[in-house]
Amino acid sequence: MKPSPIKIVLTESERQELERRSRSLTAPHREVVRAKVILGLAAGRPLMRLESELQLTRKIIRKWGTRFERHRLEGLHDRPRSGRPARFSPLK
16 A cells, blocks of 8 residues: 555644544544544544444544644644525534
Protein backbone atom coordinates (compact mmCIF):
# COMPACT_ATOMS: atom_id res chain seq x y z
CA MET A 1 0.00 0.00 0.00
CA LYS A 2 1.17 3.51 -0.82
CA PRO A 3 1.49 5.99 2.03
CA SER A 4 -1.03 8.82 2.11
CA PRO A 5 -0.23 11.88 -0.01
CA ILE A 6 -1.50 14.06 2.85
CA LYS A 7 1.30 14.72 5.33
CA ILE A 8 0.15 15.98 8.71
CA VAL A 9 2.49 16.82 11.57
CA LEU A 10 0.67 17.42 14.85
CA THR A 11 1.75 19.50 17.80
CA GLU A 12 1.54 17.78 21.16
CA SER A 13 -1.53 19.81 22.15
CA GLU A 14 -3.28 18.99 18.85
CA ARG A 15 -2.53 15.29 19.30
CA GLN A 16 -3.90 15.32 22.84
CA GLU A 17 -7.08 17.12 21.75
CA LEU A 18 -7.63 14.76 18.80
CA GLU A 19 -7.06 11.69 20.95
CA ARG A 20 -9.53 13.05 23.52
CA ARG A 21 -12.12 13.62 20.77
CA SER A 22 -11.53 10.21 19.20
CA ARG A 23 -12.23 8.44 22.51
CA SER A 24 -15.23 10.55 23.50
CA LEU A 25 -18.48 8.75 24.18
CA THR A 26 -20.52 11.94 24.43
CA ALA A 27 -19.24 13.99 21.48
CA PRO A 28 -21.16 13.91 18.20
CA HIS A 29 -20.15 10.95 16.05
CA ARG A 30 -18.89 13.23 13.25
CA GLU A 31 -16.33 14.82 15.61
CA VAL A 32 -15.06 11.41 16.70
CA VAL A 33 -14.68 10.23 13.10
CA ARG A 34 -12.94 13.42 11.99
CA ALA A 35 -10.45 13.12 14.85
CA LYS A 36 -9.74 9.51 13.88
CA VAL A 37 -9.17 10.55 10.26
CA ILE A 38 -6.58 13.16 11.26
CA LEU A 39 -4.84 10.83 13.72
CA GLY A 40 -4.66 8.14 11.04
CA LEU A 41 -3.22 10.53 8.47
CA ALA A 42 -0.71 11.87 11.00
CA ALA A 43 0.38 8.29 11.71
CA GLY A 44 1.03 7.83 7.97
CA ARG A 45 -1.66 5.21 7.42
CA PRO A 46 -2.52 4.63 3.75
CA LEU A 47 -5.85 5.99 2.52
CA MET A 48 -7.03 2.46 1.65
CA ARG A 49 -6.56 1.34 5.23
CA LEU A 50 -8.35 4.39 6.63
CA GLU A 51 -11.18 3.78 4.17
CA SER A 52 -11.77 0.28 5.45
CA GLU A 53 -11.18 1.08 9.15
CA LEU A 54 -13.49 4.10 9.25
CA GLN A 55 -15.94 3.11 6.49
CA LEU A 56 -15.40 6.41 4.67
CA THR A 57 -14.60 7.26 1.07
CA ARG A 58 -11.23 8.62 -0.01
CA LYS A 59 -12.93 11.84 -0.99
CA ILE A 60 -14.14 12.42 2.57
CA ILE A 61 -10.78 11.46 4.09
CA ARG A 62 -9.00 13.88 1.75
CA LYS A 63 -11.54 16.60 2.52
CA TRP A 64 -10.90 16.52 6.26
CA GLY A 65 -7.16 16.04 5.80
CA THR A 66 -6.78 19.10 3.58
CA ARG A 67 -9.08 21.19 5.76
CA PHE A 68 -6.98 20.27 8.78
CA GLU A 69 -3.77 21.16 6.90
CA ARG A 70 -5.17 24.60 6.07
CA HIS A 71 -7.08 25.49 9.25
CA ARG A 72 -5.81 23.03 11.89
CA LEU A 73 -8.40 22.13 14.58
CA GLU A 74 -10.77 24.91 13.48
CA GLY A 75 -11.04 23.21 10.09
CA LEU A 76 -12.78 20.21 11.64
CA HIS A 77 -15.91 22.20 12.48
CA ASP A 78 -18.86 22.28 10.10
CA ARG A 79 -19.05 25.36 7.93
CA PRO A 80 -22.25 27.39 7.83
CA ARG A 81 -24.67 26.14 5.22
CA SER A 82 -26.81 28.18 2.93
CA GLY A 83 -30.54 27.94 3.00
CA ARG A 84 -33.42 28.75 5.21
CA PRO A 85 -32.58 29.30 8.89
CA ALA A 86 -33.81 26.74 11.41
CA ARG A 87 -37.31 27.39 12.75
CA PHE A 88 -36.59 25.91 16.15
CA SER A 89 -33.44 26.24 18.16
CA PRO A 90 -31.70 22.99 19.15
CA LEU A 91 -32.22 23.92 22.82
CA LYS A 92 -36.04 23.64 22.68
